[in-house]
Amino acid sequence: MAADDGKKKISESTIQRLSLYYRVLSILEKENIKTISSKELAKHEKLTPAQVRKDLSFFGSFGTRGLGYPVTELKNRIATILGLDREWKVAMVGVGNIGSALVGYKEFQRHGFSINMIFDNDQRKIGSNHKGILVSDIANLKEGLRENNIDIVIIAVPATVAQYIVDDIVEAGVSGILNFAPINLKVPENVILRNENMSMELEHISFSLVNRESITATKE
Amino acid sequence: MAADDGKKKISESTIQRLSLYYRVLSILEKENIKTISSKELAKHEKLTPAQVRKDLSFFGSFGTRGLGYPVTELKNRIATILGLDREWKVAMVGVGNIGSALVGYKEFQRHGFSINMIFDNDQRKIGSNHKGILVSDIANLKEGLRENNIDIVIIAVPATVAQYIVDDIVEAGVSGILNFAPINLKVPENVILRNENMSMELEHISFSLVNRESITATKE
DNA sequence: GAATGTGAAGGTTTTCACAGCA
DNA sequence: TGCTGTGAAAACCTTCACATTC
Structure with missing residues (x-):
């Protein structure tokens, strides 16, 4: 145009x-x-x-x-x-089950995504070392993201709090967000938000299995 | 038709x-x-x-x-x-980073996917309890899947061994497979295989960020 | 000979727009 | 009036087929 x-x-x-x-x-x-x-x-x-x-x-x-x-x-x-010809600075919010696994996920590193900040709200985790990265208090999310010039944030927190966290991330000026929480989040137009919905693939399999069975059942 | x-x-x-x-x-x-x-x-x-x-x-x-x-x-x-109106019997192969996280992932349970078998090849893990589930030796994969009438298997092993494991799973008669290993696997036509490629979404974000920047840079 | 690059054809998915119904 | 259900139109995506190049 x-x-x-x-x-x-x-x-x-x-x-x-x-x-x-x-x-x-x-x-x-x-x-x-x-x-x-x-x-x-x-x-x-x-x-x-x-x-x-x-x-x-x-x-x-x-x-x-x-x-x-x-x-x-x-x-x-x-x-x-x-855009894989550069290093992207990535922060992880939430180191429960999924977050913790992703921090150690080699494939991200290999493609230029280096997770170098972690935030959580669990007092037992804050201050500890998680695979070589210090876990920061989520209360300092906004400043932390800004000070470290984080490009992309991965969200791995419970669905109930995800929207509040996204709002902070957006305010901090981050414009790429990958969301693992099973909920639809709102962001301004200029922010890139993508969702990773792991149940979806499983559900696709179950759909195909059910469907396949009916095909099998009706074919001569 | x-x-x-x-x-x-x-x-x-x-x-x-x-x-x-x-x-x-x-x-x-x-x-x-x-x-x-x-x-x-x-x-x-x-x-x-x-x-x-x-x-x-x-x-x-x-x-x-x-x-x-x-x-x-x-x-x-x-x-x-x-097909979410039933319980699907799911087995996890590989309890490293990702596999372990998925075993504890509540969302799967909620949608009717109940992970009730775990396989691994690590002697330190075999026999131990992982979130309430006994970790079985991967050497017994085929028999285990058959005896327990597993419907769907989730693969979370290194890419290098994934194809061997899939072959066993197929031989065991399982026809739904969700693959987290970053490699393309071959299965017979009648088997439903879906891939979960977590890097893909991140790469989509980086693509969008790079692209957006160029738009920003060229607009008046 | 072997494989790319690409208009044009064919197919699929999305959107439109409106008739029909509570 | 408000919203569904759906043919028809538009947009989009994939495949075909062949001229072109190494």
């Missing part, structure tokens, strides 16, 4: 798939594979080659006809698109 | 949204709210009213014109569709 920078809109689903490509490409790179075709890349992710090519063509592609795509170059290009 | 049972295909995205509706309706029910309109339900999930009505119309709807939908009835109907 504004200046024509030649960009078509990248769709939500393309972004999701870029994450998948990135993961596969990282593995291929480690295996010292130099080149991959859209056909093979598609096979890894159960997609069609055309889909892969369309996705990759969004950012001015540089595959070689007759050959395929250069693994390392493609991986780095996707990293840039997704 | 076969017998016309009057069913239109329910789309993937509708299924995902049913999970969301279910969650909201559970809350509304507890708050003793009897009726909800598509407009309000939509607002809760940042959807359009038309979308909500289309979704609900897939299973012969029974809203009241001029009024809305009966909360409890709708909730129960969605539970039936998603």
Whole structure:
């Protein structure tokens, strides 16, 4: 609409798939594979080659006809698109079950998300060391986030208090939030909020199982 | 295609949204709210009213014109569709960081998924009690799953061993698998496999942040 | 020959808009 | 009047098919 920078809109689903490509490409790179075709890349992710090519063509592609795509170059290009070519400063709010597990989750680190602050409201946890990180009092959330220039906050607190915490996070000027609490949170338009709903996938499985059974039951 | 049972295909995205509706309706029910309109339900999930009505119309709807939908009835109907009107027997394989957190995750229980077996290969963990559940030796995975009629298995093991474990799970006759390992697993067609990729949401946030910045930078 | 890059076709999902009902 | 239920239109996404390039 504004200046024509030649960009078509990248769709939500393309972004999701870029994450998948990135993961596969990282593995291929480690295996010292130099080149991959859209056909093979598609096979890894159960997609069609055309889909892969369309996705990759969004950012001015540089595959070689007759050959395929250069693994390392493609991986780095996707990293840039997704913003994985930098370190993101991440804070965790809540170190119960889930929060605590995520602090130790290597996969985040590997993709450039380094959790270096933890907040909790439990007096027994505050001041203690959690996998090498000091647990701060949630009362100091706003100042803490600001002083440490946190980019992204992960919320892993009970649903009942999640909205209050989000409000503080927003006030602190953080504009990326990943929410694990099973509730829908309100944030201003300029803040990126995404929800991780782990029950959803399980429910999808149970739906498919129930559905599959009825198919099995009705087929001759 | 076969017998016309009057069913239109329910789309993937509708299924995902049913999970969301279910969650909201559970809350509304507890708050003793009897009726909800598509407009309000939509607002809760940042959807359009038309979308909500289309979704609900897939299973012969029974809203009241001029009024809305009966909360409890709708909730129960969605539970039936998603297969949440029963107890699913779930086993956890791997009680490291993530696995351990999920065993204690109340939300699963609440939706009818009861984790009642745990497997691990760590001798220090085998035989011990983990949140009230005995940790079994992964060497006995196949027999254990069979003997206990496990419906769904959650995989939370390192990526390197995940495929071997899936093969065993499939051989044991389990047909629902939720995979947390960051790798693509192969299963036969009749097995439902879903992946939970927690890095993906974080990467989506970082993509949005990078993108948003560039928008901010180019706008007047 | 082998594989990319891409308009165009085809398919699916969402939104619109309004008839119909409490 | 207020809101559902739903065909039809619009938007969006995926696949096809082929010209193009190495």
